[in-house]
Amino acid sequence: MCRWFVYIGEEPTLLEDVLIKPKHSIVKQIDLHFLPNLHITYDPHVGQNKLSSGVASDEQGPNHFTNIDGFGVGYYTGVAAEFNDDHVNRPCVYRNARPPLNDLNLISLCAHTSTKCVFAHIRAGTGLSPTVETNNHPFVFGRYMFMHNGSVANFSKIKVPLLQKLSTDAYGNIFGTTDTEHVAALFFTHLGNDWDTVVSMEKLKKTMINTLQDILALIQESVKDKDETLPHSSLNFAVTNGCQLLAVRFSSMDEFEPPSLYYSTTAGPTLNRKFPDHPDGKKITKASMRETHEHGKHVIVASEPSTYKAEDWHLVPANSFVLVDKDLNVVVEKVQL
Amino acid sequence: MCRWFVYIGEEPTLLEDVLIKPKHSIVKQIDLHFLPNLHITYDPHVGQNKLSSGVASDEQGPNHFTNIDGFGVGYYTGVAAEFNDDHVNRPCVYRNARPPLNDLNLISLCAHTSTKCVFAHIRAGTGLSPTVETNNHPFVFGRYMFMHNGSVANFSKIKVPLLQKLSTDAYGNIFGTTDTEHVAALFFTHLGNDWDTVVSMEKLKKTMINTLQDILALIQESVKDKDETLPHSSLNFAVTNGCQLLAVRFSSMDEFEPPSLYYSTTAGPTLNRKFPDHPDGKKITKASMRETHEHGKHVIVASEPSTYKAEDWHLVPANSFVLVDKDLNVVVEKVQL
Amino acid sequence: MCRWFVYIGEEPTLLEDVLIKPKHSIVKQIDLHFLPNLHITYDPHVGQNKLSSGVASDEQGPNHFTNIDGFGVGYYTGVAAEFNDDHVNRPCVYRNARPPLNDLNLISLCAHTSTKCVFAHIRAGTGLSPTVETNNHPFVFGRYMFMHNGSVANFSKIKVPLLQKLSTDAYGNIFGTTDTEHVAALFFTHLGNDWDTVVSMEKLKKTMINTLQDILALIQESVKDKDETLPHSSLNFAVTNGCQLLAVRFSSMDEFEPPSLYYSTTAGPTLNRKFPDHPDGKKITKASMRETHEHGKHVIVASEPSTYKAEDWHLVPANSFVLVDKDLNVVVEKVQL
């Protein structure tokens, strides 16, 4: 079980303000969890948080909430597009196989970088994919990034048939060994071969639906001749090209709740140091600060809220998309496979 | 706040059996804690475990029980002594700035190495010393190893006067920046310049007393001209030469309990796979297994028990030594400064 | 272009003596090369060593002799076999994605570990497989280790058909993304499902021949419908189970010389600190030292000699096996596909 965080907005955010400073920022989501509106029972003997409506999958060990297998962050700077004079705005990605909390490079990078769109991810490996930086999310395909919280059931069994479905380019863009990167390659096979242009929200949604259908069919097939019960998959994905966002909170079976996922269109100012407030509740007054309505439109989607103001955060319903278009309009809708 | 573990015995132990396999082995002491006979209140909001008789020091952040800043293990093989034909049995040390749980090198090493004496340490950095492998314990001085759980108050202020007390050799043997390694250098200055011979238990004890006195005096001096209150230090140290062990559980002030420390002279067989029992309680029967009395004499000293059989573990009283001589006799006695 | 080194003998060797101490030991084969009897032209502008009878492949950049992409070492201790009471003697493996020269863990490990069989490998990545520890050789399958110097042509094209040839176990034992690990999985598919027993030398040889035939056929097939010229592969492999060794120096085309490979049955005493000689020529006298005839039978096979005594080293002929049986008898014979 991992954790991920997305910020997309018309106003640049300082990475430090969204990823590092808040008391419950993603770099601290190693073993502490804040999950408003989810019904959780904590079993101190095994360190496992059980959702009231589901059971943790067998693949995950007793420490599955201990996100210590590294971190990744991807963000758009626009710099290469300007130097190459080609409008191709690909993301910059930094990944490390160590926990982020005391990573001096990450801390410096976040203190000096702002962006209108960032993906961040903290990993708990499943034991099947080693703790090496190439297995850290997000994964980059052209100008797109892709990340995941959850796991694909029977991945080792479906890997070869999945590889056979891939375009040459998508296949050649796999550098690690995670289930997620292979699902991403399938998504970008469905998207077509041009990963440097922006497509319609409808196409993004259709591509994700095709990907989910393929994955579920491959898993179904992997058990068809056997007595095995169909295993459960958790598929909370996020994909962006820097100006649009598709996120999905998805469980392959109704009896299991998918991993937590929240969104907010109001938490941004609280996180921004230019605003007269603070994620942990303290009031700050500074001449240069701007009021809420002076801050830009933005959307945050994250496994856990990064502020303790629960009213700023909405739990995404199970098996639903969060769709954010170029004008930062948000639509939450049921996934229809 | 770190965690450490020592095994010393007449019978070799497989590293995997003591460090990896037990449900509560040291590599898993990242965020789960088992502290029998200590009165603890857990504050879920900050993830902090407060001892009933003390308050966490200010230098430690809210995640101070999250031991994610790397791991170190040191053990004696006797191989170099045999090849060099000189009876100098120095330890082999492996340290990594990442959590040990999914460290493939450590897992392989522990599966294929046995020893009669091992030190292991999982680190929570204080923010003052960076998360780099040279800041991971244990530290080696000749045939000796040294490690620590706790922190030296005002370390940055006492560092220069401490350096001036060091012998050239001890000073030249510092490769990192932790308080612990500097205290170790002071200990080995007091021990004298020959770190390749075995000394009497009395001398080991006297050397540690001198070291504690020096540290406390340096801290005292660092605040003497000022309004500052004397700050508190936690000084749980362990030192070995492969055949003797000195451990100490020490708090510089009576109103603060030192970090937890336990010892056991009976948990070894349960941990050993050749014994018809198991650290987590399951019974195993196998022809090759030996009964308790057929297993060798041994002592384990550790920040937390590595088995859930609380009756095998004794809490070391505050401000006491655990002294283990060459014949593995154990003496627990009050520190008299 | 990588470099590898094998020692197998009836007498244990200290890892430091064969891997670290010699002036031209493998950890120093980063940019300095010693290749007696090979005709080389050095082009200082691109840093490329051209064999007189071949041309460097296109996939390798101008720095292809700069072996900076990490190191791996695997060796047998017999410890797990003793603790598990099952005679299964699997290797201990340590791999790091950094150069070995200043790796403190490796230096300590080599100073304190002896073995009768060791594999060591220093890597120059081809750019297709990232510099992460799981891409460092040797690769372990049960009690066997496998490593490679060279590259498999068109690997990305043959990967999926190769995966389809693998047994479930061999497929499930792949943790990285190199061509070598996939070839190894094919070798261990051909060897059968029991990787914990020792087989005949004949079976090892037959298994390697089948593997080479499969690889060459897959490459042939990958170009069949196209105008492409058949690309060249360099396939210097080594495989051991701790008591037998198969090494092969192989080029897929006669017009290209395979990477260098040497063997020696006499260099061992010079490397061993117990012998009155030294790899770099200095004489040492010490009472405990033993004469040549008192040292054990052994075989070393390596990309480059680790001593400067050229007379101790034989260049393996192109497309030949070096076969070492349980009694350490050496046979060098032509590969007959």
Added chain:
Amino acid sequence: MCRWFVYIGEEPTLLEDVLIKPKHSIVKQIDLHFLPNLHITYDPHVGQNKLSSGVASDEQGPNHFTNIDGFGVGYYTGVAAEFNDDHVNRPCVYRNARPPLNDLNLISLCAHTSTKCVFAHIRAGTGLSPTVETNNHPFVFGRYMFMHNGSVANFSKIKVPLLQKLSTDAYGNIFGTTDTEHVAALFFTHLGNDWDTVVSMEKLKKTMINTLQDILALIQESVKDKDETLPHSSLNFAVTNGCQLLAVRFSSMDEFEPPSLYYSTTAGPTLNRKFPDHPDGKKITKASMRETHEHGKHVIVASEPSTYKAEDWHLVPANSFVLVDKDLNVVVEKVQL
């Protein structure tokens, strides 16, 4: 012996254009060297380049030109100054203890980041300071960066007296164990306690002279009572605050030439992808490209030229400053101690 590179200009440069793309860029200066106008004899047996006018110091081993002990890059983005509304423009720093050539994070960072001032450094450790990221240059003090090529003689002997000369702030800003970081702390002690403002070029120069004098005096003192000969130091330093630059090529003894150092005020356009030329000589034509005179004023100072156009590069005379003011005017002048 390390290598460093500085670019400072009125026009932002893409990091990739100056640090990665050129055939002889700093990330490739691992084992290949291009040193126009220096008289070098290459000894292939030890891999050592001897300057005609000096002898390599004893502290450096035979591989001292093998810069494999990690990399660091620091650059100014202006982002924090904007978010904090305080005009304090501190640098962003990324350091890694591995060679940079295949570092995926560095490659991505350089492809997406531009700056008007960058420091880059590739390290060859001396064996006294371990290969950990905190020992990689540049070192940051407020808005300043500091780096070094060479070594301070007798550093372990002068370290304690040097520490006693430091201001509390400078002392508290040391996180590693290199000679360089300690010299930097001395420089910033002399500069005064405000490291966030820009001072006069005269003050920068005076501060460096005081620092050099102190270092030389400390070394002198370290040998005064003994028969020792005064050892030689190589002190090529660079220091910037993002808008001014001081570099110095300095040898403590006339009979030893300092490490190489070049500067250029014309190589910038060739390196910039917007210019109709290319560092390796190929002509490119592209509508968006700008002519030489359309590119901004800039200065590059580096251990080795990063283009093969020798006419663009001037060897800095021994024991001379290169001083670059806020208007990017360059003065080269003799160091007068």
